[in-house]
Amino acid sequence: MHPIEITDLHKSYGPVEALRGVSFTAAEGRVVGLLGPNGAGKSTSVHILLGLARAASGRAAISGRAYADLDHPARTVGALLDQGGLHRGRSGRDHLRVLAAAARLPEAAVAVALEKVGMTRAADRRVGTYSLGMRQRIGLAAALLGEPRILVLDEPANGLDPAGMAWLRGMLRSFADGGGTVLLASHVLAEVAQVADDLVVIGEGRVLADGPLADVMAGDTLEHAYLDLTAASEGMF
Numbered sequence: 001m002h003p004i005e006i007t008d009l010h011k012s013y014g015p016v017e018a019l020r021g022v023s024f025t026a027a028e029g030r031v032v033g034l035l036g037p038n039g040a041g042k043s044t045s046v047h048i049l050l051g052l053a054r055a056a057s058g059r060a061a062i063s064g065r066a067y068a069d070l071d072h073p074a075r076t077v078g079a080l081l082d083q084g085g086l087h088r089g090r091s092g093r094d095h096l097r098v099l100a101a102a103a104r105l106p107e108a109a110v111a112v113a114l115e116k117v118g119m120t121r122a123a124d125r126r127v128g129t130y131s132l133g134m135r136q137r138i139g140l141a142a143a144l145l146g147e148p149r150i151l152v153l154d155e156p157a158n159g160l161d162p163a164g165m166a167w168l169r170g171m172l173r174s175f176a177d178g179g180g181t182v183l184l185a186s187h188v189l190a191e192v193a194q195v196a197d198d199l200v201v202i203g204e205g206r207v208l209a210d211g212p213l214a215d216v217m218a219g220d221t222l223e224h225a226y227l228d229l230t231a232a233s234e235g236m237f
């Protein structure tokens with residue numbers, strides 16, 4: 001059993017077939033890049049995996065179970081989806097305190113997570129005063145709160161400065177090297193090429209390629225390989 005297993009997912013929104021039989025896995029110790037054009041079905045797959053959307057058919061399992069059946073979701077999987085959930089009037093620390101309490105995690109987890117993302121000094125400022133990269137770091141801290149072994153991150157590098165990108169890369173590498181699993185959805189191919197072990201490329205609701213980074217790149221740059229793979233799929237929006 002792999003930490004993330006997605007099997008033959010189908011999902012439609014009205015007439016739009018967002019997923020047409022998507023299957024892939026993410027193994028222990030691996031950073032898995034999830035790539036695909038706008039509208040390819042990446043977010044839909046991730047939302048189903050995290051119990052935020054329901055598939056018409058198929059299975060999405062984290063540690064062998066549907067998200068809704070996990071005994072302690074926050075200790076099992078950490079997710080960074082978008083920054084819409086941050087209350088501008090609240091401090092970063094308070095935001096994490098609320099999440100920790102809701103997830104039945106000890107309050108001490110907040111300081112640990114803030115330290116991990118380099119936000120200890122700015123933790124008591126209001127979120128409304130944060131830069132995009134600082135909000136992103138608080139989102140990452142939220143994902144790390146329960147010290148999960150699985151991370152699901154949608155565009156985590158968004159807004160990070162070069163030092164922040166390098167830090168994120170190092171953090172994801174050591175997370176995976178310690179036996180963790182990372183599913184990383186991104187459009188920033190250069191970032192993905194530097195950190196991913198495996199790739200899943202989705203287009204028009206189907207998996208176009210899946211395997212170790214070097215195999216998918218097939219001796220070319222990731223950008224060329226990606227553009228070749230997705231040339232026929234223009235997204236569905």
Ligand SMILES: Nc1ncnc2c1ncn2[C@@H]1O[C@H](COP(=O)(O)OP(=O)(O)OP(=O)(O)O)[C@@H](O)[C@H]1O
Nearest residue numbers: 013016018037038039040041042043044045236237
């Ligand atoms: N809530 C929704 N209602 C209607 N259609 C939706 C909804 N969510 C997604 N879709 C459609 O499903 C398809 C897949 O969208 P999805 O958001 O999964 O793509 P994506 O690969 O994450 O794209 P992006 O890179 O732009 O984030 C698109 O055609 C999109 O318009």
